[in-house]
Amino acid sequence: xxxxxxxxxxxxxxxxxxxxxxxxxxxxxxxxxxxxxxxxxxxxxxxxxxxxxxxxxxxxxxxxxxxxxxxx
Amino acid sequence: xxxxxxxxxxxxxxxxxxxxxxxxxxxxxxxxxxxxxxxxxxxxxxxxxxxxxxxxxxxxxxxxxxxxxxxxxxxxxxxxxxxxxxxxxxxxxxxxxxxxxxxxxxxxxxxxxxxxxxxxxxxxxxxxxxxxxxxxxxxxxxxxxxxxxxxxxxxxxxxxxxxxxxxxxxxxxxxxxxxxxxxxxxxxxxxxxxxxxxxxxxxxxxxxxxxxxxxxxxxxxxxxxxxxxxxxxxxxxxxxxxxxxxxxxxxxxxxxxxxxxxxxxxxxxxxxxxxxxxxxxxxxxxxxxxxxxxxxxxxxxxxxxxxxxxxxxxxxxxxxxxxxxxxxxxxxxxxxxxxxxxxxxxxxxxxxxxxxxxxxxxxxxxxxxxxxxxxxxxxxxxxxxxxxx
Numbered sequence: 001x002x003x004x005x006x007x008x009x010x011x012x013x014x015x016x017x018x019x020x021x022x023x024x025x026x027x028x029x030x031x032x033x034x035x036x037x038x039x040x041x042x043x044x045x046x047x048x049x050x051x052x053x054x055x056x057x058x059x060x061x062x063x064x065x066x067x068x069x070x071x072x
Numbered sequence: 073x074x075x076x077x078x079x080x081x082x083x084x085x086x087x088x089x090x091x092x093x094x095x096x097x098x099x100x101x102x103x104x105x106x107x108x109x110x111x112x113x114x115x116x117x118x119x120x121x122x123x124x125x126x127x128x129x130x131x132x133x134x135x136x137x138x139x140x141x142x143x144x145x146x147x148x149x150x151x152x153x154x155x156x157x158x159x160x161x162x163x164x165x166x167x168x169x170x171x172x173x174x175x176x177x178x179x180x181x182x183x184x185x186x187x188x189x190x191x192x193x194x195x196x197x198x199x200x201x202x203x204x205x206x207x208x209x210x211x212x213x214x215x216x217x218x219x220x221x222x223x224x225x226x227x228x229x230x231x232x233x234x235x236x237x238x239x240x241x242x243x244x245x246x247x248x249x250x251x252x253x254x255x256x257x258x259x260x261x262x263x264x265x266x267x268x269x270x271x272x273x274x275x276x277x278x279x280x281x282x283x284x285x286x287x288x289x290x291x292x293x294x295x296x297x298x299x300x301x302x303x304x305x306x307x308x309x310x311x312x313x314x315x316x317x318x319x320x321x322x323x324x325x326x327x328x329x330x331x332x333x334x335x336x337x338x339x340x341x342x343x344x345x346x347x348x349x350x351x352x353x354x355x356x357x358x359x360x361x362x363x364x365x366x367x368x369x370x371x372x373x374x375x376x377x378x379x380x381x382x383x384x385x386x387x388x389x390x391x392x393x394x395x396x397x398x399x400x401x402x403x404x405x406x407x408x409x410x411x412x413x414x415x416x417x418x419x420x421x422x423x424x425x426x427x428x429x430x431x432x433x434x435x436x437x438x439x440x441x442x443x444x445x446x447x448x449x450x451x452x453x454x455x456x457x458x459x460x461x
Contacts, residue, residue, distance in 0.1 A: 010199070010201055011199045011201070011227050012197065012198060012199040012201070015198075015199060015339075015343075018343065018346050018347075019346065021346075021350060022346045022349050022350050022353075025349070025350050025353035025354055025357070026353065030353075030354070030357040032357070032358065032361060032390070035354055035357060036390070039350060039351075039354055039394065039397075040397075042346075042347065042350050043347070043397055046343050046344075046346070046347045047404070049339075049343050050340065050343060050404060052226070052227045053226070053227070053336045053339060053340055053343075054226070055226035055227055057222075057226055058218070058221055058222045058225070058226060058228060058229065058230060059229040059230065060218065060229070060230045060232055061229065061230065061231050061232065062209075062232050062234065063231055063232060063233045063234075063252075065233070065252065
């Protein structure tokens with residue numbers, strides 16, 4: 001099965017959404033059609049999170065301002 | 073020569089005195105603050121005493137009678153009273169004892185004001201997108217922090233602000249750095265990544281080295297920061313004032329990296345667990361639904377029988393599709409975890425591989441090694457230096 005294209009939201013949001021889907025399935029009455037939609041979304045999120053977790057690069061940007069001098 | 077008036081005489085005397093450098097060390101005594109604006113005190117040694125005067129706003133340190141202090145200022149005779157005094161520009165405690173005492177006084181003062189109150193400390197975001205780092209790039213603290221950060225987590229960026237962490241420029245530089253981040257935080261400019269957390273770190277040092285981290289100005293800058301602050305001072309048993317004001321105190325700069333981002337390996341497991349949980353629950357729901365349909369349709373006749381077979385087939389198809397999807401995901405997560413583990417350089421070293429460096433650079437080919445070169449070989453548990461022949 002093809003995985004959906006990259007999810008364009010911050011890591012924290014995707015993770016939270018996955019937790020919310022997990023919580024949703026705790027309910028006693030679950031509509032199967034909606035459940036399938038949520039399930040697929042959960043797969044997509046998990047796949048995207050997994051990809052992002054594989055990234056080993058931390059970008060470090062040096063701020064050019066000199067903070068040890070009076071002029072800002 | 074005509075005689076001078078008293079005022080002329082004193083003015084002339086003060087002109088001469090202004091050229092006398094006054095950098096004096098002595099014991100502080102009789103300290104008093106008048107109307108919150110003027111500080112009066114004396115400086116003494118075993119044999120002598122001199123009066124001092126100082127505007128209160130120039131006081132940068134907490135002081136108390138008995139403390140050894142150093143003052144810089146201008147000697148003068150105060151014309152209105154005819155008394156000799158030093159008009160002090162700057163005063164600081166000197167010696168371990170005085171520094172400790174000043175530290176205790178400041179700590180008590182800030183605690184009374186509520187700067188250390190646990191209730192005001194803010195929680196850190198679990199997955200910060202941007203980290204603001206206030207540190208000196210030359211220090212081991214910086215290298216340790218960045219190394220641990222990269223090992224633990226990958227989806228974050230760091231905005232590094234270079235500051236001296238000791239010396240007389242340190243306090244002003246650190247305060248300006250905090251102020252700059254606060255200003256950026258106030259501007260909701262989408263082009264600029266506003267940090268979700270700030271980290272202030274430095275290595276260990278003497279009480280004098282740590283002065284900036286025990287200063288009132290830095291403490292207030294941390295307290296006023298709209299962004300939560302993590303402070304990590306290396307390998308110190310004693311807690312600094314910056315540590316006490318921080319939202320989170322890390323025990324070392326490396327620990328600061330551990331507090332600020334999660335370990336990706338833990339998060340992979342959490343994601344996997346969430347997925348498995350969802351799959352199991354969904355499967356349960358389908359099972360439950362099948363049971364209900366079964367019981368309902370059994371009451372019907374042949375038509376109902378046909379319906380039942382059709383519904384059951386659909387449920388089975390859905391079930392196997394879900395199982396297949398789940399298996400795919402589990403496999404991918406397992407592969408990802410294995411790959412990550414194997415990429416870890418420490419694991420590679422433990423498996424018998426070693427890294428060789430020549431002139432500080434990693435050697436990938438024998439052709440770059442010349443006879444007589446010093447080779448530094450890193451194993452998992454240490455280094456060996458050898459000379460190439």
